[in-house]
Amino acid sequence: MLTGAATVFTVRDMPKSVEHYCSALGFVVTFQYGNPIFYTCLCRDEVALHLLSAQQTKRLPGNGAVCVFVKDMESLHAELTARGAKIVKPPQNYDYGMRDFDVIGPDGNQITFGMGSSGPRD
Secondary structure, three states: OOOOOEEEEEEOOHHHHHHHHHHOOOOEEEEEEOOOOOEEEEEEOOEEEEEEEHHHOOOOOOOOEEEEEOOOHHHHHHHHHHHOOEEEEEEEEOOOOEEEEEEEOOOOOEEEEEEEOOOOOO
16 A cells, blocks of 8 residues: 655755745755755655755656645645746646646746646636
């Protein structure tokens, strides 16, 4: 039985990335590893996001993406806008039954926040 998952984003600058995901997106640090720190676990509600320093992997920074499902997308969009998150696509409805918006992190990793919708409108 699967019980959870965490997306791992590769990042160039761990302190800068941790600051961004905490201040702009409201995550909190729940675990860090290494000296200097090269791995960080961040959580917000039921969503875990892990950051891995680019110096510790062959994976390139900025190529990650995840879709996070939310209950109140409009409120979250307003909150993240007020926090200064880099929103690259505003909320819209899509034919595939979702209303969502995209946020980009310092390295270009993307988080899509969305919820079910009844179809296109805007």
